[in-house]
Amino acid sequence: MNGAQALLRTLVAAGVDTCFANPGTSEMHFVAGLDEVPGLRAIPALAEGVATGAADGYARIAGKPAATLLHCGPGLANGLANLHNARRAGVPVLNLIGDQAHHHRPLDPPLAADTEALAKTVSAWTRTSLDACAVAPDAASAVAAARAGGGRIASLVLPSDVCWDEGAQVAAPQPVPPRAGVPDDRLAHAAACALEGEGTLLLLGQDALHGPGLALAARIAERTGARLLAGATVARMARGDGTPRIGRMPYAPEPATRLLAGVRRLLLVGARRPVFAFAGPDGHQRPEPPGLHVALVAAPEEDVVCALGRLAERLGCAATVDAPRRERPSPAAGDVSPQAFARSLGALLPPGAIVVDEGVSFGRAVFDGTLDAAAHDWLQLTGGAIGMGLPVATGAAVAGAGRRVVVLQADGSALYNVQALWTQARERLDVTTVIFSNRRYAILHDEMRRVRATAGPAASALFSLGQPDIRWDQLANGFGVASGVAATMDQFNALFERSMATAGPFLIELAVP
Amino acid sequence: MNGAQALLRTLVAAGVDTCFANPGTSEMHFVAGLDEVPGLRAIPALAEGVATGAADGYARIAGKPAATLLHCGPGLANGLANLHNARRAGVPVLNLIGDQAHHHRPLDPPLAADTEALAKTVSAWTRTSLDACAVAPDAASAVAAARAGGGRIASLVLPSDVCWDEGAQVAAPQPVPPRAGVPDDRLAHAAACALEGEGTLLLLGQDALHGPGLALAARIAERTGARLLAGATVARMARGDGTPRIGRMPYAPEPATRLLAGVRRLLLVGARRPVFAFAGPDGHQRPEPPGLHVALVAAPEEDVVCALGRLAERLGCAATVDAPRRERPSPAAGDVSPQAFARSLGALLPPGAIVVDEGVSFGRAVFDGTLDAAAHDWLQLTGGAIGMGLPVATGAAVAGAGRRVVVLQADGSALYNVQALWTQARERLDVTTVIFSNRRYAILHDEMRRVRATAGPAASALFSLGQPDIRWDQLANGFGVASGVAATMDQFNALFERSMATAGPFLIELAVP
Structure with a gap:
């Protein structure tokens, strides 16, 4: 068995069954192995940012890592921006990165680059396999490393000789280290703060935003009167029917500052302490009012759900709380505005949908405006590196297996990885x-x-995407995706409803003010 | 004067008058400065790989650096692949990379990343400006560093506070360190080898492939009978009318090995020692026959033209040699093949054109097949990181100011930075x-x-770009570029001639076997 075959069998044994691939010359034996080893679905990407963003979206929905297959050095570099976003999302991703054969690298061939240095800028775990016997155990370690702490980036560099050499053996899956628990004193303090009621805000992130974590947070809020809010960047949040009605920390400094103005105690539950994306000459860096008390309950990589369970128990919360009743809005007509768009989306979103949000400026109001939609998951740009919307949607659709994915996509950001279409x-x-x-x-x-x-x-002129205008309908068709153009909400509603009723991808260019 | 204004004035004083820009939030004062400081033309790019590739193409034609303007961390990462190519091309590029304000970075905002580590993977010179007073002198140093050794990558990281703070002053241009000279003993040895005649091959790169360097190489070949060959990756080569008729080292191992089979002495003149792009399980790494004598005359970063001049003088070469007479081919008709395409291109290429070659597999025969075209420059993928063709053409067209640029572009590679259109x-x-x-x-x-x-x-399936087929005519139209589709050489000839007679960009999708 050659190294590539052992690597592939090891991945499949460890539960990795999907690979978003943009291969090059140094990955030929891995690619050949895809036909020799069953169980790994390889999905092609025309550019590396598509592959890495898709792995992010896949992990957010599947809760486990996909592999990426990337070409050495510069190929990996093309994928780093969406790995940065995946790192900030706290999801598991396993990068497999081809590279020069060990004996060839010293000759400095044209594509030789510092692949490890590039990988380390986004990865919690990076290793270059030394030989064909090492590659399978390395892969098992990489999968476990990717799954640690709820999700991390693990990068395994594969000099081509480790894949083509014979004598390799499959490695057994490695145990994933358990997530760190939360000490009792943090929970005692959190309980005391929560019991102060409305002046206390639980800022939720990671596993506190879906599934049992979110249900526990709702029980705590019901019991204490403390408020719930999602952090400014949401990796995955369950919303709509059957969930509590929770807003999100605004991106822009002014509304974020206004929102926190009346808060006296801020409890961090899987969320990071709020910080503005950028400082300004005005000196502002955080939205916190003077005298705000900030306390950590559970860091994003800690066992957030367990911490919430213990907190709920300590507070004597009710076993269940009813989700608020939703009044589904009717679709908006007439002129396009963020509020009108949110209303139509809230009306027309099918149950079980996945919304991917890279709506940037126009899209900001859509989150709060769709709280009363059918049950759905919301995935958002987490690391600020624009160009995640189309790739993340691609991976989320693969993992969602039949769930409709809706991408809210700013036009400028869409152009970074438009190849995902x-x-x-x-x-x-x-x-x-x-x-x-x-x-x-x-x-x-x-x-x-x-x-x-x-x-x-x-x-x-640098901020303009006109002269000439991008023709989104034609770009979509060029990539094989059907499309339509809407300039009013009525036109949008009709196209959107048609797309919901039709299998396969569709793109709507919505002219917005 | 704020730091951004001082930086811009310093760049203009140092001869930097073009900036390929994909700005983000941290670069706002630099962008504002573009309206306050005259003399720097800012050209927008929809993705960073377009900006960095354009800077490469610009430098190859202009012989001086353009600036890029890139967003922090992940934005720079998106541009690294084409910076890798520019590094291998030996051209000057000055990267200006926005970043978090100094006081904000410790708070780890979402876009914080290790910008310096990313920059260092491709740059000969990297610096983060400390304050507004440092930024102008840093910029002057960066320009000089970019121009050293014939051309290098210099990266200046600009935390946003160094741009918005006041109290900055313009810095004077810094002298460019002279290129290293070549010791006499190398030239004496080269002269002895050259005089052996046909069994000696001068492998040419960098400045030996255009202008006075190429003329000197031709005189040496005429005097000694030694053969001339271009290295496998050509940053810029003058070809066609008025130039010597010179082939190129093949990319693939088998033809490269065949070509060198009869050579006894290989002299490296601005070219690197040949090495295959990738090793294979067969163990081959270089195309050299057993017993080949390899000698360095001038390394790419040394003063190649001066070395050739001294060598010509030592050999007593004639003052000039006549370029071979060209017989212009007639355009090919009928089926599309690499040979037929080369013939049509050789027939129809207008004088003074710039050819950008990312033709990959179909395109390999086009180089040798167009030796008898009108005078033109040939720019090629140098670092193996695919996706340079459309961006390099964009920058070359800016620098060429009216010269027609023709891109030979493989479809797979074109999709990495298609936004350049x-x-x-x-x-x-x-x-x-x-x-x-x-x-x-x-x-x-x-x-x-x-x-x-x-x-x-x-x-x-992973190697296929079909199902669905990419519709290149629609992609081009979507980006505002007129297009046509050709399936025969006659159709190609007609579209190509029409494009040569029409201002502005045009895209021809040529169906090739």
Whole structure:
């Protein structure tokens, strides 16, 4: 058995059954192994950012790692931005990165690059396999490392000789280290704070935003009167029918600061302490009011669900609470606005949908405006590296196996990894992409104002996506995805309903102000 | 004056007048400065790989650095692959990379990443500016560092506070360190080898492939009978009318080995010692025959032209040699093949054109088949990181100011940075892109055979760009570029001639076998 075959069998044994691949010359034996070893579905990506973003989306829904297959050095580099987002999402991803054969690298062939250095910028675990006998045990270690702490990036570099050499053996799966528990004194303090009621805010992240974690948080809020809020960047959140009605920390400094103004105690439950994405010349860095008491309950990588369970027990919470009754809105008609869009989406979203949110400036109001939709999961840009929407949707659709995925996608951000549309067409994935087409980097106009600088003609030209306008319907068709254009909410509603009733991907270019 | 304004004025004073930009929030004061400081043309890119590849193409034609403007961490990461290529091309590039304000980074905001570590993987010079007073002198140092040794990658990281803080001053340009000279004993040895005649091969790279360097190489060959050959990856080579008729080291191991079989002495003149892009299980790594004598005349970063001048003088070469007379071919008709395509291109290429070659497998025969074209420059993928063709063409067209750029572009590779088409449309650049559309990663089928592995159904699916087919005409239109489709050489000839007669970008999808 060669190294590649042992590697593949080891991955399958460890539960890795999906690989988002953009292979190159140094990965040929791995690719050949896909035909020799059953159990691993390989999905092609036209660019590496698609593969890594898809692995992120897959992990958020499947709760386990997919593999990526990336080409050495520069190929990995192309995928780093979405690995950065995956790292911030706290999901497991296993990168398999081809590289020069050990004996060839010293000759400095054209593609030689510092693959390990690149991998380490996003990975909690990085290793280069030394030989064909090491590669299977390395893979088993990598899978366990990816699953530790709820989810991390593990990168295994594969010099091509470790894949083609013979004499390798399959390695057994390795145990995943248990998530760190939370000490009692933190829970005692959290309970005391929660019992103060409305002036206490539980800021939720990671496993506190779906499944049993979210249910526990709702019971605690019901018992104590403490408020619940999701952190500003949501890796996966269960919303709509059957869930508590919870808002989200705003992205922009001013509304975030306003929202926290009346809060006296902030408890971090799987969420990080709020920080603005960027500092400004005004000196503001956090939205916290003076005198706010901030206390950690559970860090994102700790056992958040267990901590919430112990807290609920300590507080004597009721065994269940009823989710609030929802009044489904009716679709909006007429002019396009964030509020009108949110209303239509809330009305038309099918039960069990997955919403991927890279809506950036136009999309900000959509989160709060869709609280009364059917039950769905919400996946959002977590690391600020734009270009995740289409790839994450692709991976989420693979993991969701039949669940409809709806992407809320700003036009500027969509252009970084627009190639994902082709993978959606190739795999016939049920993804509906809504492009918010305002033909500019609108967020940069906002930021320019915020840092008290002025956008003159040169700056405005850099922020413009016009002259010529991007024709999204044609781009989608070029990648094999059917499309439509909407300029009013009525037109949007009709296209969206048609897409919900039709298998396969669809793209709606929505002209937004 | 704030740091951004001082930085911009320093760049303009140092001769940097073009910036390929994909800005983000942390670069707002730099962008505002573009309206306050005249002399720097900012050109927008929809993705960072477009900006960095354009800077590569610009430098190859302009012979001086453009700046890139990139967003922190992940934004830079997206641009690394084409910086890898630029590094291998030996061209000057100045990266300006926004980053978190100094005081904000410790709070680990979402986009915080190890920007310096990423930059160092491709850069000969990397620095993070400490404050507004440092940024202008840092910029002057960066430009000089980029121009050293003929061309290097210099990366200046700009925490946003160094741009918005006041009290900065413009810095004077810094002297560029002279290129290292070549010791006499190397030239004496080279002269002795050259005088052995036909069994000696001068392998040419960098400045030996255009301008006075190429003329000197031709005089040496004429005097001694030694043969001339270009290295396998050509950053910029002057070809066609008025130049010597010189082939290129093949990419694939077998033809490269055959070509060197009769050579006894290999002299490296601005070229690196030949090495295969990848090792294979057969153990081959270099194309050299047993007993080949390899001698360095001038390394790529040394003063190649001066070394050739001294060598020519030592050999008593004639002051000039006549370039060979060219017989211009007539365009090919009928079926599409690499040879037929080369003939049409050789016939129809206008004088002064710039050819950008990312033709990969179909394109390999085009180089030798166009030796008798009108005078033109040939720019090629240098570092093996695919996705350079469209971006490099964009930058070359900016630097070429009216010269027609023709891109020979494999379809798989084109998809990595296809967004470059929009910049070509926005800037109304005279770029004609020919997509070699075989709807597969053909090179990977070749490599699979070469490493003695087999492509079964799963592997073949990963190498296929079909199901659905990419519609290149629609992708081009979506980015605002006019397009046409050709399935025969006659159709190609007509579209190509029309494009040569029409200002602005055009894309031809050529169906190839």
